[in-house]
Amino acid sequence: MPRISRRSFLMATAGAASFPVLNGASVAAETDVAIIGGGAAGIAAARRIGAAGRRVVVLEAAEQVGGRCITDTTTFGVPYDVGAHWLHVPESNPVAKLALRAGVDIYPAPPGQRVRIGRRNARESELEEYLAVVARGKRAIEDAARGKVDISCAQAMPKDLGEWQPLMEFYLGPFGCGKDFSELSATDFARSSERDVDAYCRQGFGALLAKLAEGLPVQLSTPVTKITALGRGSFLIDTAGKGSLQARAVIVTVSTNMLLDGKITFAPALPKRQLDALSRLRLGHYERIALEVAGNPFGLLRDDLVFEKADNDHTAALLANVGGTSLSFIDVAGSFGRDLAAKGPREMTAFAFEWIDKLYGADVRKAIQRTHATQWASSPFVQGSFSAASVGGQPSRRILMEPFFDRVFYAGEAAHETLWGTVSGAWESGERAADAALKAVVPVTGSRAAPTPVKRQKKAAPKKQPRRQSPSFFGTPRISND
Ligand SMILES: Cc1cc2nc3c(=O)[nH]c(=O)nc-3n(C[C@H](O)[C@H](O)[C@H](O)COP(=O)(O)OP(=O)(O)OC[C@H]3O[C@@H](n4cnc5c(N)ncnc54)[C@H](O)[C@@H]3O)c2cc1C
Known part of the structure; x- marks a missing residue:
């Protein structure tokens, strides 16, 4: 099996956590967290894990990052969002909030x-x-x-x-x-x-995601084929012709349809609970x-x-x-x-x-x-657009958030209860999975230490209940006919 050169990674900046090169030999290279897929969820997760100083690698099947959120500038010579284009609710959208620092312009969509x-x-x-x-x-x-x-x-x-x-x-x-x-x-x-309420990216939504992935340890053109739980908190990740990698936790971000199609196999097999949940959240x-x-x-x-x-x-x-x-x-x-x-x-x-x-x-x-x-x-690495639950399928979103094999976490738009089908939902889901993976790989310290006395706290004032989110999708259209 070929050995991967560092040149096939995106440029890693000095601040990013170190990452291993995949190893085709019998002893696999190692990392703390392997992320399968470099779309919005994978990018968000990798940023979080890198910022925590842990070793992380993103394995991406396609030739570019972004997944369902990519901007093509060659076909027409101007930014063309092939997938996601609308930045929903920019005031609370985690990706929109990062745009300014990434040097990408956001402007409001006409109401x-x-x-x-x-x-x-x-x-x-x-x-x-x-x-x-x-x-x-x-x-x-x-x-x-x-x-x-x-x-x-x-x-x-x-x-x-x-x-x-x-x-x-x-x-x-x-x-x-x-x-x-x-x-x-x-x-x-x-x-x-x-x-x-929507906004647009002047340079393209996909261009913004690509900016946010700069400096991350992403290995492109590397489809993952198999994830094996080796026991003792260790996983072997096999790729198509690009060697294998050993990790202490795995975040899987590929679309529900890709997993249902068996593009990645698991050993032991994916639990029925997860399979059923995926099948209710087809794209x-x-x-x-x-x-x-x-x-x-x-x-x-x-x-x-x-x-x-x-x-x-x-x-x-x-x-x-x-x-x-x-x-x-x-x-x-x-x-x-x-x-x-x-x-x-x-x-x-x-x-x-x-x-x-x-x-x-x-x-x-x-x-x-x-x-x-x-x-x-x-499309070979997505197979649809975004997940929408079939009848009875809404609770499946929570099931997808449960870890399986102890340290394998699913992230992506399908694993968000209110922002499913969006880039922001995928982003938040990636951050949540990263937090869970970090918890899993950080060794527990001080478990034998004597308990520190807890100061008696003043009774806290009752928390103000958060305003219930409006239970409707896509809002009421505002119409203009001028
Ligand atoms: C046409 C279209 C229009 C849309 N419009 C909007 C919009 O306007 N606004 C909005 O917010 N959202 C929109 N969406 C939805 C949004 O694009 C998605 O919700 C979001 O991008 C999903 O991100 P993700 O990380 O969950 O998954 P993905 O983007 O699918 O990322 C998963 C990644 O995994 C990779 N992968 C797959 N298989 C493997 C493998 N075996 N090994 C390694 N890597 C693999 C894929 O190549 C991909 O890069 C649109 C989607 C489509 C298709």
Whole structure:
């Protein structure tokens, strides 16, 4: 087996903890914590462990860090977020908070969305009707989530929502969660936190994550194939052709679909409890068709978000003039997005052209220059978009947070109860797993020491209860039709 050279690691800064080189020989190289996957969760975990002065290595299968949050600057010559693009709730978003120091600009997304009805914008009164249907849909899900038995969001819907129902379902279901209402747990939806205030990264969300990974000991192009518990708090990690590594704790951050597909095997086998939890948190589907458009044939502002009053689920969202560049995104999702993506980029682009013709006329098509369509569903190291629980699956998120084999910790967007499906959720989950791994590898000291007398504490004033998080997903859309 080849020996890895230090050059295939990202540059390590002087401040970073030391890291071993994978060893193809029979004696494996050693580290305190091995992190499998260099997406948001893996980067957050590695920063935390490095800052604590422990040895850490990130093994990443792809040629770059970022996972589902990457920015491509070569296809169009401007930043193109191939995956995550919206920084939700920037005031509390842990990644947004690090942007300034990383030298990346964050700017607020324009409030409001537009709705198209055929070739015209929806009128004020029509938008009022739509907003009322969104509010009713969300309320119905929240009511259902208070019931004893979980049901799907589709089952929770009142029967008289009328002609705005398809758009409301697209907005809250495929667009917000990557799955159709019929596949979504009402409880999981209701537990997710509001994501109705957004920001964007001028250089790209993926560029921000890549900045935050600078200096970390990341080994790229290194797919992990097997994790073996050797006993006595030691693990052997095998990779595809890049040797093996021994670690005292492991943080696994690959997507739920990757684990379900058996891309990484475990010895002993992954416990049934974890397997069942993973299968209830399969990834949904969310794909993007990026268009390079000359001029502004849509007549829209920078970062205008547009939906259509659809009469079925064959619909999309348009994000126009992304960051003031020539790029516009057509996003498709849910089962329609999955089926369209399965037909390939050519069919996806054809759909985008027809959809634009329908809403803005055939002239826009003449201004389109280059295009690109994502294939997240078949991407070798992700296989989907983000997790959304199936009916009864919400408690699985907590199960994923439990360590298995004593010192193997799962982290990633699926292991966050309220911020699942987001970069910030993955980040927080990575930090939590890092804290648990650090606790596991730090030797317990002073256990035989005599107990120190505890001073009598004054009775503390009763703690103020934290404000209950609003139990709804994605917020109420704010609409603009100017
Ligand atoms: C199209 C799309 C749009 C999205 N939009 C948004 C958005 O606007 N805002 C938002 O907040 N979130 C969005 N998300 C969700 C967000 O991108 C994810 O929730 C988040 O990036 C997940 O991070 P993670 O670390 O949990 O997983 P990942 O990013 O999947 O990281 C896991 C890493 O593990 C690596 N890996 C896989 N297998 C192996 C292996 N065998 N060995 C080693 N490494 C391996 C992968 O290559 C990957 O880098 C979007 C996702 C998609 C797909």
